[in-house]
Amino acid sequence: MPPPGLSRFNTAHDEAARAALHEVCASRTWGDRMLARRPYATTEALYAASDAAMAELTADDLAEAMAGHPPIGRPKPGDPASHREQSGMAGASDALKEELLALNLAYQERFGHVFLICATGRTGEQMRDAVRHRIDNTPEAEREIVRGELGKINRIRLTRIATHAEGDAA
Secondary structure: OOOHHHHHHHHOOHHHHHHHHHHHOOOHHHHHHHHHOOOOOOHHHHHHHHHHHHHOOOHHHHHHHHOOOOOOOOOOOOOHHHHHHOHHHOOOOHHHHHHHHHHHHHHHHHHOOOOOOOOOOOOHHHHHHHHHHHOOOOHHHHHHHHHHHHHHHHHHHHHHHHHOOOOOOO
């Protein structure tokens, strides 16, 4: 039997399910593919469908997905997921925040989009080191790294949908 949150997601009206999926990933294509594969018998089936949909995204679809993510160190105001996922920056020094901002801008100039990393559980220093390491990647290599990072973020967010009981704050 699926967890309560997954059962609710499986039976939700398309509009409600689409809105929940958009909170997970801003790619309409990914959301459409996830919606079309409902119902999901298990969270593992949900994750597998997410991974398959992520693997099929085009460069434009990935760009749309990335547009839904704020830069590291600047979570979206009023967005609890963004704040929760970037909590590793909470105790960062002003110097580290400034350095990360400069690296984010350099990365965005090079690749045309925000630096995207699954920030959950990472410190500010780890995120800084990751952008330093990845900024020299080719655009093609970086696109595939971003695809993987988006997949990790999607799993974390899908877990919240699937496992939260009604009335819980997701």
